[in-house]
Every structure is written in structure tokens, then in C-alpha cells.
Amino acid sequence: MYETLLMIPGPTMVAPRVLKAMSENIINHRSAAFGEILKETNEMMSEVFQTENQSYILTGSGTAAMEAAVGNITEKGDKVLNIVGGKFGERFMQIAETHGGSPVELKVEWGNAVNPDDVKNILEEEEDIKAVTIVHNETSTGVANPIAEVGKIVKDYDALYVVDTVSSLGGDDVFVDGYGIDICVTGSQKCLAAPPGMAAITLNDDAWDVVDKTETSTYYLNMKKYRKSGEKKPPETPYTPSVSLTYAMREALHIIMEEGLEERILRHKLAAKATRAGVKALGLDLFAQPDAASNTVTAIKMPEGITDKDLRGTMRNKYHIELAGGQDHLKGNVFRIGHMGNITQREIITTISALEMTLKELGFDLEMGKGVAAVAETYLSS
Amino acid sequence: MYETLLMIPGPTMVAPRVLKAMSENIINHRSAAFGEILKETNEMMSEVFQTENQSYILTGSGTAAMEAAVGNITEKGDKVLNIVGGKFGERFMQIAETHGGSPVELKVEWGNAVNPDDVKNILEEEEDIKAVTIVHNETSTGVANPIAEVGKIVKDYDALYVVDTVSSLGGDDVFVDGYGIDICVTGSQKCLAAPPGMAAITLNDDAWDVVDKTETSTYYLNMKKYRKSGEKKPPETPYTPSVSLTYAMREALHIIMEEGLEERILRHKLAAKATRAGVKALGLDLFAQPDAASNTVTAIKMPEGITDKDLRGTMRNKYHIELAGGQDHLKGNVFRIGHMGNITQREIITTISALEMTLKELGFDLEMGKGVAAVAETYLSS
Structure with a gap:
């Protein structure tokens, strides 16, 4: 009833027209027709990320995108500053560890946002921090971190700024270019209101420079392969994507553009x-x-x-x-x-x-x- | 028209009733209702794998399952015998390399199946081979490898037998238990006739023993986490799964059971x-x-x-x-x-x-x- x-x-409620789009017939993922859908979807993702960078949808959950962000820039011994004030902050740190990184943890009491001055202090004290990870919206505690303010600080250091906007993008201010975010990730099933099972990532030139110098320790989430396939005309994904979820993402993004x-x-x-x-x-x-x-x-x-x-x-x-x-x-x-x-x-x-x-x-x-x-x-x- | x-x-043609199942409303992936769907889907997967082992569906492509298979048993320096007679055999080897393995390549001319004697010779000559990977059905060449015969050989050695049945399961003979397969992987969008974007894996006790002793170098595809979440009542996935594709997989597997x-x-x-x-x-x-x-x-x-x-x-x-x-x-x-x-x-x-x-x-x-x-x-x- x-x-x-x-x-x-x-996951959040999905509009009937998105569910309908998802149930369309499967087409060849290497066809020009699918390439057009992929291109349009990735371009709308960049609009939502508010970036001039290329974006990529990934077949996987938000955690897959978090691993794509960290696993492509972290090698054995690399120092990564992880801002940890909840379960997803912890996850970023665990992913850095999985990829051989040496995490520096900035602990924030659960329920609080990070104090940007604390980030500055660590960046001053610790040498060779390769990246700073932060979760914009800590889903586990209902806390929004000040990613604009932290971005202003990280900009002055030679570290990449990696931001998880899985549960904020499309529902809170995220200006990837405006905030100086080098790598930004999100998920399909939160504010974007698409079904779960898809994620997205965008990287700027500074991030790509690091990716190109890093021996990537993930195969499925190797972003160099995504870039290479994405450069084809029509663009492709390196491995078979979720065709149906791509339809759904495109439709959900259309709704966002209309609103x-x-x-x-x-x-x-x-x-x-x-x-x-x-x-x-x-x-x-x-x-x-x-x-x-x-x-x-x-x-x-x-x-x-x-x-x-x-x-x-x-x-x-x-x-x-x-x-x-x-x-x-x-x-x-x-x-x-x-x-x-x-x-x-x-x-x-x-x-x-x-x-x-x-x-x-x-x-x-x-x-x-x-x-x-x-x-x-x-x-x-x- | x-x-x-x-x-x-x-991807292959998907039945209308599978597309219809996929377009059902999204439910909470941590609910008892979803747990039941997940349990039933994983149980049917085990039936199709013809195994008594637990199976797990993964949100990702077949390549994600290949990486889950190799990335959970391979550490730096581990010798993996890769049987390579096409693009997907190569992929298994590249994945082993990504996870620090030292691949031993058994090259097979594209268009030919592997000669089981060649596998035996290498296992006799090379010491400490931790795993043997084989692609059952080499999609790139249209070749089926003799996985039953190779299984009989591998059984006599202390190496795991890892088989990719991405493009054969549900369309050719795959008896995971009967063939002595320790880890078997497949994809949704081939003979199972579900939409792309989902994969499945099953591991036996010998495989789990190795997984438990291995420092896993993938986070998203860490099978220990899948096992732990799968043991909950109702069972869960460690990260948000593709709820819609799970509906679709269940329906596609129902069709297989009916046929x-x-x-x-x-x-x-x-x-x-x-x-x-x-x-x-x-x-x-x-x-x-x-x-x-x-x-x-x-x-x-x-x-x-x-x-x-x-x-x-x-x-x-x-x-x-x-x-x-x-x-x-x-x-x-x-x-x-x-x-x-x-x-x-x-x-x-x-x-x-x-x-x-x-x-x-x-x-x-x-x-x-x-x-x-x-x-x-x-x-x-x-």
C-alpha cells in the first residue's frame, strides 16, 4: 500500500523517469551511440563538480572512487595527511594504508568540523606531505567540513587536495575549481538521486602530473586507463561499464540541469x-x-x-x-x-x-x- | 523500427522481465528485505558455479572480479603462473604484476588452447608457484581452455587454481567443486544475460586460508570485508551495492533456474x-x-x-x-x-x-x- x-x-529516492531510463534495452558499450551517452554524462558531471576538468563515471560505489583517488597517487612510504572526524575520514586513511602510504592523521572529534588552522599547523610541521584528504560531508556524523577554507590553506603547499563529496555533491556548495580541489569524488545514490552502483571522479592537471609519476597499485581503478579510453572518439571506458546505470545517471543529471x-x-x-x-x-x-x-x-x-x-x-x-x-x-x-x-x-x-x-x-x-x-x-x- | x-x-540481450526487475524502486541496502534478496542471489550464484562454497556478487565489471581473485592472494614477489593465450589471459598477468606478483607466463599461441602437459612441466620445474590463473573462455580469440584437465594437474601441487569464467559460466560446463577450482570469477553480462556492471566470485576453504595470510592490496575488492559483511544476519555488502543490478541479477538467475x-x-x-x-x-x-x-x-x-x-x-x-x-x-x-x-x-x-x-x-x-x-x-x- x-x-x-x-x-x-x-540510497535516496529515485525519480520514476530515472528508473524508466535504467530499464531501456542494453546497447553495445563500444558503440558510437553509447559513446555519446558517456560523453554527455561525463560532461554533466563536470558541470555539477563545477570544474573545467574532465570527469569520469566509474562502475562501483563511492568507496571505489575514494580508492581511485588515493590509489593512483600513493606509493610505498608516501605521506598522506588524512583529516579524520568520522567513518569516511577513517576510510580514506585505511585506503592510503592499503596502498602503502604513511598516513598522518589529523583527528577531529566526531561531531565537530576540522579547524583549518590545525591543517595549516601540520602542513608547516610535517615535510613532504603528498596529499591531504578530507571528507566534505561526513555521513556518519552529519558534519560538513569547511572545504573552501581548507583549500585556501592547502594551496600554499606542494600537496594535492583530495576531497570526498560523496554525500554532498548536488546538495551543498562544491566548487572544484574555485576551491582548488585537485581530485574530487562522489557517488550516484546520494544528492544526485541516481541509483547506487556508480561513482564519479575528476582530476586536474596537477593531479594528473602526480598520477603519471606514480606506480598505480590498483588495476580496476587505474585512472590512466580511464583517461586513455576516455580520449577515444567516441569515448569509452577501459572495462565494460554498467550501461543501465549510465542511462540512469544521465537522466538524473538531466533532472539536476532542469532544476x-x-x-x-x-x-x-x-x-x-x-x-x-x-x-x-x-x-x-x-x-x-x-x-x-x-x-x-x-x-x-x-x-x-x-x-x-x-x-x-x-x-x-x-x-x-x-x-x-x-x-x-x-x-x-x-x-x-x-x-x-x-x-x-x-x-x-x-x-x-x-x-x-x-x-x-x-x-x-x-x-x-x-x-x-x-x-x-x-x-x-x- | x-x-x-x-x-x-x-553485453548480451537482457530479457524484458530482467529490465523490469531492475526498474523497481530502490530500497535500503542495509534492510532485512535487501538482505534476503542478496542471500538468494548469492545462493543461486553458487548453484550456477556448481559449488558448495559461498559466492559473492560484486558491484563492478568482470575485471573487478579478476582483480578480487588475484589481489587477495598475491603479495610482493609471489610467483603466479599465468596461462596467456589472449587478451584476458594477459589481463590476469597484468593484475598479478599490479599486486606485486612475479608472473611466470605460459604463452599459448592466440587461437589455441593450452596443452595441460605444458602446465604440468612448469609446475614441476618452478618452485613455489602460489597460484595458477587460467581464462576458461578466451573472449578475444573464441577459444575454450580445458579447465577440467588443467584442474586435475594443479590439484597435485600446492598452488591455488584461479579460473576466469566471465564469458563461459551459464553457457559452458563449469563445475567449480568438480574441477578443483579454488577461486572462480564471472561477469553478469555474458551467458548469465543480466545487464553489465556486476560480477561474482566464489572461493573455497583453501583459497580463504591463503587470503587470510595475505596482506590484501585492494580496498574496494578486499574479500575479507565481503566475507565479514556476508556473515551478518541479514547479510550485507561492505559498501553500498548496486541495488538495481542486484534485482536484475536475481531475476536473470531465476530464469536460469527455470530453464x-x-x-x-x-x-x-x-x-x-x-x-x-x-x-x-x-x-x-x-x-x-x-x-x-x-x-x-x-x-x-x-x-x-x-x-x-x-x-x-x-x-x-x-x-x-x-x-x-x-x-x-x-x-x-x-x-x-x-x-x-x-x-x-x-x-x-x-x-x-x-x-x-x-x-x-x-x-x-x-x-x-x-x-x-x-x-x-x-x-x-x-
């Missing part, structure tokens, strides 16, 4: 603001520091005496809304509302209303209606 | 026999040695005086049939007909008939109707 509403930080990237980001910011207003009005506490709150996912502290199983179970089984739990040591201690992709006030109102009913039923002391009122007021005053 | 008929060695694996393989063998009979009746020469011919793809020498562009261009533009060209040094010298997946006598007759017309139009001396007659006779006498 009800379609489940995905209010998780990916307008700026409009879309404003819509995400408003959804985030409304979500935060709604949960705070219910008396719940946000996990992220106020100045660090994400525009695409909100992490909320689990109310005293209520279990993750009860809260998310009721939301799922009674109201058909999927929320996300906490990851690693936050398991059971926070729950997360994703507001990414095709999210309007309708979904936010629905979610906060169901949350009110769920909390009430579970014995949490609240005044019914206060949450949805705060959401509505946020939208009205925007 | 016409839908293009894909007679290439992948029956044995029946399906017989159908492929007959399609191969009919294709070979058809092209030989037209006076064309097969590229593969007669005793080495593949059951899923046929490579044909380009007739004197006819260009690849004219032959495949006419087939594509006039008859809406995609054939494949030659790869690497075979470019322009061979063309290939894939007869994988949902292929019946109808597609073979159509293809050989169009080939007759194309060749006639390009000035090749042939007796019209001889090719289709040979196809029909093969089917009638089966």
Missing part, C-alpha cells in the same frame, strides 16, 4: 534547516556542533530510554519511513535523517510528523505538533 | 555448433583451432579484401546486428559473433542470413542460402 520513504543518507544546480543546493539547505528546526522543537539534541551541521544529513542523539530498534523499527514498520542508525561507536547512540536528492517540504513534514508519533508512542515527553510547526515555519519564512 | 540484436560477446542449467548449456553448445557450421558453409575460416572452439563466442578470420568497417558497419547499419571486432593485434583481422545468454536458433539464423547478404553485397563469392541451411541442419539433427 505504501512505498517506503527513504530518509537515509543514501538548476544552485536551486537544488538551496532546496537541500532549506530541507536541512527545516529538519534541524523540527527535531530541536521536539526537544531532541543534534549530534553535530551547530556551526558544523551538514546540509544533507542530520544526526540526532538517541533520546534517553529509547532504543534504536524501537525508534527506527516503529518508523519503518508503522510509518514506512527508513531512517539510518549510528555507525561504529555511535551505533544505538544516534539516528540519522537523510535529506538528500529529491526531497521537498512534503517529505520533511511527513518524517517529522511520524517521528512525533513514534516518540509519543515510545513514551517520550513532547508536545505533539511542535515539530511539524517548526518545519512549516522554516519553509514559510524562507 | 528495429531493436538492435546484440551478437557480441557481452535448467544443463539445458541452458546444451542450448549454448548447439548455438555454437550451428554458428560454426553456418560460417564454414559460407567459405569463411574460423580463427580458433577446431579442438579449441568456444561454446559461447566464435572468432572468424576477416575474408581477404573485406574491411572490418564494411563488414560490421553493414551488419550494424543495414541489418541492425552488432558483431564484435578483433582486439589488439587481431583488430581488423577477425570478427566475432557472440552467442551467449538468451540465444536460440532464431538469432543464429538471422545473423548468418544477414552475414550472407552483407558478404554478397561486399563482393565476396558465396552461394546464397548455404550458411542458413547449415545452421538449420545443425538444429534439425540435434
Whole structure:
């Protein structure tokens, strides 16, 4: 009767026209027709990345793109500064280790954003840092890191600036060229609102210089091969791509172009603001520091005496809304509302209303209606 | 007006019900509902691999599965015996090199199958060979290697037997347990007739022992992580999988179960026999040695005086049939007909008939109707 509403930080709801595009017949991935689709998709990716660089879609998850970013520039012993304030920051560091790198960790307390001065201090102290990795939107904590400010600092050093925008691109400000980002990666199933299973990467000339001097330790994600195949006319991928997901990505990117990237980001910011207003009005506490709150996912502290199983179970089984739990040591201690992709006030109102009913039923002391009122007021005053 | 008929060695034609399954709404990849779908899909994969081992679907192309196979068992300096008789044999060797291995190459002339005695001789001579890689069906040459016979030899040595069945599984005999295969990989878009973008791998206990002792040099394709996530209840994947392609794989595997694996393989063998009979009746020469011919793809020498562009261009533009060209040094010298997946006598007759017309139009001396007659006779006498 009800379609489940995905209010998780990916995969997000996919528009019917994207699903329809995905179900078109398979064509030869080495044909001119597919080359045109690939070209158009990669060009739209560059528009969304706001870069003049070539972009590449990859058949794999966002993690594959993270490995493509690090695995193509890291050799044994290379120092990589990893800014780690959550699960995905940790992942970047683990990937650097897998490829023989010697990570320098800048630990940030979960829930906080990195202080750009701390990045500067390490870059001053440590010699030969080859790359700095940062996760723009830390999906695990609902924190947005100041990638523009950190970019201004990294620019003064001889290190590549590698940014994970898996859960922010298309939903928050990401100016790859404007921020001095050398390598940027993203995933299909978050703010871009395409189905999961595809990722994208873009590299500038400085990054390619390093890639060309690095003995790549990944075969499937070897970017030199992607560049070579991409230069063919019509362009190709080095290995058989997911043809259907390419159709879907193209259609999802068309929707973004129709909405307008700026409009879309404003819509995400408003959804985030409304979500935060709604949960705070219910008396719940946000996990992220106020100045660090994400525009695409909100992490909320689990109310005293209520279990993750009860809260998310009721939301799922009674109201058909999927929320996300906490990851690693936050398991059971926070729950997360994703507001990414095709999210309007309708979904936010629905979610906060169901949350009110769920909390009430579970014995949490609240005044019914206060949450949805705060959401509505946020939208009205925007 | 016409839908293009894909007679290439992948991607192959996908059944409408598989495309329909793929366009279902996205669900949470960490939900019990998705866990059930994943479990069923992996279990059916094990049935098709004909193994008692656990199988894992991977979000990536067949090459990703090849790298998962080699990258999880190869460390710096490890000796890997690579049987190389075509492009995909070369790929296995390049992957071993990427992961620090010291490949020992057993070169086989393109168009021939490996002689199992040659494998035995190398295993006798060379010490400490950690793994033997072989491509069952060399898509680039239309050759099937004798994986059962080679398996009998490898069994007597302390080396893992790693078999690429990307373009044979579901279309030719592959008994993973029966042949003593330690690691077997495949792709979605060949004989399984699912859309491209997904791969699968299965490992036995001997393989896992080596994986556990090996420092894995790939993050995205780290099989220890797949095992750990797969052991959860409900099972998960370590990173966000392609939810839509998982739906598609499940549906494609359901179709295989309905047809029956044995029946399906017989159908492929007959399609191969009919294709070979058809092209030989037209006076064309097969590229593969007669005793080495593949059951899923046929490579044909380009007739004197006819260009690849004219032959495949006419087939594509006039008859809406995609054939494949030659790869690497075979470019322009061979063309290939894939007869994988949902292929019946109808597609073979159509293809050989169009080939007759194309060749006639390009000035090749042939007796019209001889090719289709040979196809029909093969089917009638089966």
C-alpha cells in the first residue's frame, strides 16, 4: 500500500523517469551511440563538480572512487595527511594504508568540523606531505567540513587536495575549481538521486602530473586507463561499464540541469534547516556542533530510554519511513535523517510528523505538533 | 523500427522481465528485505558455479572480479603462473604484476588452447608457484581452455587454481567443486544475460586460508570485508551495492533456474555448433583451432579484401546486428559473433542470413542460402 520513504543518507529516492531510463534495452558499450551517452554524462558531471576538468563515471560505489583517488597517487612510504572526524575520514586513511602510504592523521572529534588552522599547523610541521584528504560531508556524523577554507590553506603547499563529496555533491556548495580541489569524488545514490552502483571522479592537471609519476597499485581503478579510453572518439571506458546505470545517471543529471544546480543546493539547505528546526522543537539534541551541521544529513542523539530498534523499527514498520542508525561507536547512540536528492517540504513534514508519533508512542515527553510547526515555519519564512 | 540484436560477446540481450526487475524502486541496502534478496542471489550464484562454497556478487565489471581473485592472494614477489593465450589471459598477468606478483607466463599461441602437459612441466620445474590463473573462455580469440584437465594437474601441487569464467559460466560446463577450482570469477553480462556492471566470485576453504595470510592490496575488492559483511544476519555488502543490478541479477538467475542449467548449456553448445557450421558453409575460416572452439563466442578470420568497417558497419547499419571486432593485434583481422545468454536458433539464423547478404553485397563469392541451411541442419539433427 505504501512505498517506503527513504530518509537515509543514501540510497535516496529515485525519480520514476530515472528508473524508466535504467530499464531501456542494453546497447553495445563500444558503440558510437553509447559513446555519446558517456560523453554527455561525463560532461554533466563536470558541470555539477563545477570544474573545467574532465570527469569520469566509474562502475562501483563511492568507496571505489575514494580508492581511485588515493590509489593512483600513493606509493610505498608516501605521506598522506588524512583529516579524520568520522567513518569516511577513517576510510580514506585505511585506503592510503592499503596502498602503502604513511598516513598522518589529523583527528577531529566526531561531531565537530576540522579547524583549518590545525591543517595549516601540520602542513608547516610535517615535510613532504603528498596529499591531504578530507571528507566534505561526513555521513556518519552529519558534519560538513569547511572545504573552501581548507583549500585556501592547502594551496600554499606542494600537496594535492583530495576531497570526498560523496554525500554532498548536488546538495551543498562544491566548487572544484574555485576551491582548488585537485581530485574530487562522489557517488550516484546520494544528492544526485541516481541509483547506487556508480561513482564519479575528476582530476586536474596537477593531479594528473602526480598520477603519471606514480606506480598505480590498483588495476580496476587505474585512472590512466580511464583517461586513455576516455580520449577515444567516441569515448569509452577501459572495462565494460554498467550501461543501465549510465542511462540512469544521465537522466538524473538531466533532472539536476532542469532544476538548476544552485536551486537544488538551496532546496537541500532549506530541507536541512527545516529538519534541524523540527527535531530541536521536539526537544531532541543534534549530534553535530551547530556551526558544523551538514546540509544533507542530520544526526540526532538517541533520546534517553529509547532504543534504536524501537525508534527506527516503529518508523519503518508503522510509518514506512527508513531512517539510518549510528555507525561504529555511535551505533544505538544516534539516528540519522537523510535529506538528500529529491526531497521537498512534503517529505520533511511527513518524517517529522511520524517521528512525533513514534516518540509519543515510545513514551517520550513532547508536545505533539511542535515539530511539524517548526518545519512549516522554516519553509514559510524562507 | 528495429531493436538492435546484440551478437557480441557481452553485453548480451537482457530479457524484458530482467529490465523490469531492475526498474523497481530502490530500497535500503542495509534492510532485512535487501538482505534476503542478496542471500538468494548469492545462493543461486553458487548453484550456477556448481559449488558448495559461498559466492559473492560484486558491484563492478568482470575485471573487478579478476582483480578480487588475484589481489587477495598475491603479495610482493609471489610467483603466479599465468596461462596467456589472449587478451584476458594477459589481463590476469597484468593484475598479478599490479599486486606485486612475479608472473611466470605460459604463452599459448592466440587461437589455441593450452596443452595441460605444458602446465604440468612448469609446475614441476618452478618452485613455489602460489597460484595458477587460467581464462576458461578466451573472449578475444573464441577459444575454450580445458579447465577440467588443467584442474586435475594443479590439484597435485600446492598452488591455488584461479579460473576466469566471465564469458563461459551459464553457457559452458563449469563445475567449480568438480574441477578443483579454488577461486572462480564471472561477469553478469555474458551467458548469465543480466545487464553489465556486476560480477561474482566464489572461493573455497583453501583459497580463504591463503587470503587470510595475505596482506590484501585492494580496498574496494578486499574479500575479507565481503566475507565479514556476508556473515551478518541479514547479510550485507561492505559498501553500498548496486541495488538495481542486484534485482536484475536475481531475476536473470531465476530464469536460469527455470530453464535448467544443463539445458541452458546444451542450448549454448548447439548455438555454437550451428554458428560454426553456418560460417564454414559460407567459405569463411574460423580463427580458433577446431579442438579449441568456444561454446559461447566464435572468432572468424576477416575474408581477404573485406574491411572490418564494411563488414560490421553493414551488419550494424543495414541489418541492425552488432558483431564484435578483433582486439589488439587481431583488430581488423577477425570478427566475432557472440552467442551467449538468451540465444536460440532464431538469432543464429538471422545473423548468418544477414552475414550472407552483407558478404554478397561486399563482393565476396558465396552461394546464397548455404550458411542458413547449415545452421538449420545443425538444429534439425540435434
